[in-house]
Amino acid sequence: MSTGAVTDERQPARQDGRWLLYPEYGLIDAILGYAMFYVVVSTVTDPMAEGLAGVLGVGPEAIRTWFAIGLWVILGFTVLGQLTTQLKDNPHRFSSAEERRAFIERRAPSPLRYLGAILATAVGGTIAWLLIDEFLIAIVSVAIVIVGPVTITGLSLWTVVWLVCFSVGFGLFTFGLDRLVIGLVRDLIAIAVIGGNPDAPTA
Numbered sequence: 102m103s104t105g106a107v108t109d110e111r112q113p114a115r116q117d118g119r120w121l122l123y124p125e126y127g128l129i130d131a132i133l134g135y136a137m138f139y140v141v142v143s144t145v146t147d148p149m150a151e152g153l154a155g156v157l158g159v160g161p162e163a164i165r166t167w168f169a170i171g172l173w174v175i176l177g178f179t180v181l182g183q184l185t186t187q188l189k190d191n192p193h194r195f196s197s198a199e200e201r202r203a204f205i206e207r208r209a210p211s212p213l214r215y216l217g218a219i220l221a222t223a224v225g226g227t228i229a230w231l232l233i234d235e236f237l238i239a240i241v242s243v244a245i246v247i248v249g250p251v252t253i254t255g256l257s258l259w260t261v262v263w264l265v266c267f268s269v270g271f272g273l274f275t276f277g278l279d280r281l282v283i284g285l286v287r288d289l290i291a292i293a294v295i296g297g298n299p300d301a302p303t304a
Contacts, residue, residue, distance in 0.1 A: 120192045124286050129279035135179045145244035152248025205291050210284035221277025228270025236267035
């Protein structure tokens with residue numbers, strides 16, 4: 102069979118609307134999670150570099166370099182994980198335009214899910230915004246415990262409270278915002294495909 106024949110046979114599969122690029126949840130969550138991880142590492146780098154330098158017998162600059170390399174490594178894993186998640190099943194392929202329509206309708210977020218996402222974003226974002234300073238101070242205290250002479254019993258109860266409350270709030274915020282943004286993108290796809298010509302190809 103010639104190359105032209107193969108191309109002609111495959112072309113209708115791209116023209117009859119039986120394939121679809123569809124976003125998965127987790128992208129916004131991963132971006133914000135890495136951003137916070139970067140802030141935390143940047144905050145604790147100096148106190149930990151000073152403390153670990155004496156223990157490991159290297160200069161503080163070497164420790165800072167290791168932390169910087171660690172940030173790049175985690176960024177690489179984060180990007181790889183999201184590429185795997187987003188491209189694993191994309192593009193989705195369907196035996197008919199009706200099957201594609203059913204897939205979109207089944208996975209489109211409901212009003213109740215939107216409400217939950219909005220509440221999680223608002224409540225979690227408020228908690229995180231109010232406690233960010235206390236959280237970073239608590240993180241430095243933990244870093245000092247790890248590398249310094251202070252034992253874990255030297256941590257105050259409030260340090261633990263700030264760590265837990267901020268983590269819960271920030272987790273709610275990133276979860277809610279991820280569901281909200283990806284949900285809106287899914288709805289836009291639904292409008293483009295179902296609200297218009299359902300047999301038109303979706304890019």
